[in-house]
Amino acid sequence: MSIDLWQRGCDRLAIELPEQQFSTWIRPLPPADISDAGEAGAVASLRVPNRFKLDWIRSQYSARIESVLSELAGKPVRLELSLAPREAAPAGTIPRPLPSRPHSAAEVLHRALIGGGAPAAASVATGATFASGSSASASHSFHSHAVSDAAAAVRLAQAALAQAQANAESDQQAQMQAGQVGQQGQPGLTNNGSTAALRMSGDTSGAAPLPPRPGTLQPPPAASRSRLNPVLTFDTLVAGRANQMARTAALHVAGAPGAMYNPLFIYGGVGLGKTHLVHSVGNALLRDNPNARVLYLHAEQFISDVVKNYQRKTFDDLKAKYHQLDLLLIDDVQFFAGKERTQEEFFNAFEALLAKRAHIIMTSDTYPKGLVDIDERLTSRFDSGLTVAIEPPELEMRVAILLAKSRQEGAPMPEDVAFFVAKNVRANVRELEGALRKVLAYAKFSHKDITIHLAREALKDLLSIQNRQISVENIQKTVADFYKIKIADMYSKKRPASIARPRQIAMYLAKELTQKSLPEIGELFGGRDHTTVLHAVRKIGGERQKNTELNQQLHVLEQTLKG
């Protein structure tokens, strides 16, 4: 009965929680041991592999796990968490029936965006702007019921892809399975999907492909003509809440280019995976159709092409190069600012490609209407298909990225270390990769195991900069400014919501962004008890998951504090 109850609880949580959260925190847990005390209830004893995970599950999920188990058991079930002994076998994996695979990426996105409601459909079809996660406030036309349907559908897509990827790693048979997924419009396994996306030094952001590992297949010639980096595929792109909409839209385009969501405009801050995503589309399309004419380029390359062809008066060459494409992937279009001739040529190419139903995907650091010094006739066209944001990765996603990339590097990072690094490196994926490189290099050269102690050593410069920059006082001042209250209110006993809420937000940020303990934070907030701080941390952390406006405000505050 105990395994069965636990299994059913997991199945329920798999439906309720975002896929990334479920996969990171719940799925890897060993089954809880359930001791039944008759009418009085039952106790579910769960052995968690490390302290970080234990604390996190206790603070974030234990209440929900208890209530799901109690509901299923028909009597109260108390959850008892303890640390698994070090030498214990690695945590087992709960077999979880995956939701049936979506029929195609197009369908997934369609369901995700349209959900059950026609009004949202209309706004999407005519050029909706929406953002995953915190920036969803920009999506006035995106109905909230569609958001929850979207989340559910995207979870289905993620589950199917996660399954395909997991299978693909294991054996030849799984490769065939992944190939079938590809035929349905989703990316399957690419020949070098497991090739490391990391280098031990230097920048990984450029488009220059890494040399494939011995034994992996060479990229097809079309990939080099297209300037695609064969390493940047959907297989190596970790999915999370931060990129779910953009990734789902990109999957759709890869499966059915030239159909809907054309142009696709992807925007977000630096190092969040925009370039990776557009390369993934190109690589997926070429894998399915090696004859497709695909070109990836940075906006600056387009600018220099225009200049060169103007100097040589070879306008026809320029047209021939761009107007014949099936898929144009163009990165960082904000670089077109102030370049009138380039904008003119891009406008021509844009019109020609759309007229023949070729697909265009653009990236930028801001949404189309936020672009400066770019002609309105262009920016309005940029916004005429689908505009999606990529957000900074949330904690679960950062952990998943570290685990995935360290595995690709052949030096798997233990979960507690990944958690430690992810908690401390929050800005973007590029920084996360930098931190991972440092930790792995440090372990390699010092011939030591990868532990939290080692990670702390390897990253001490980075951590000390952060600790220096973010103090509780700084947080109190920034939050007080933001919500227009007095700093003194942070320490006062006043309770009106207009003051109590910013104070709770400041406590939450103090816990998130500093190394201070709950009692220390309580002390700095006018001598409050640590339970008051814990309550604030849980409350704001929980609300943040559901309330997009609050999440947006917290992002702004976090970015301000991190400088």
Ligand SMILES: Nc1ncnc2c1ncn2[C@@H]1O[C@H](COP(=O)(O)OP(=O)(O)OP(=O)(O)O)[C@@H](O)[C@H]1O
């Ligand atoms: N979700 C992800 N999963 C795995 N790797 C990722 C993910 N997001 C980003 N990366 C990696 O992080 C690095 C930076 O990503 P990328 O260059 O795509 O960011 P970007 O948004 O285009 O940044 P910029 O605007 O500075 O060009 C790359 O090495 C990329 O492979």
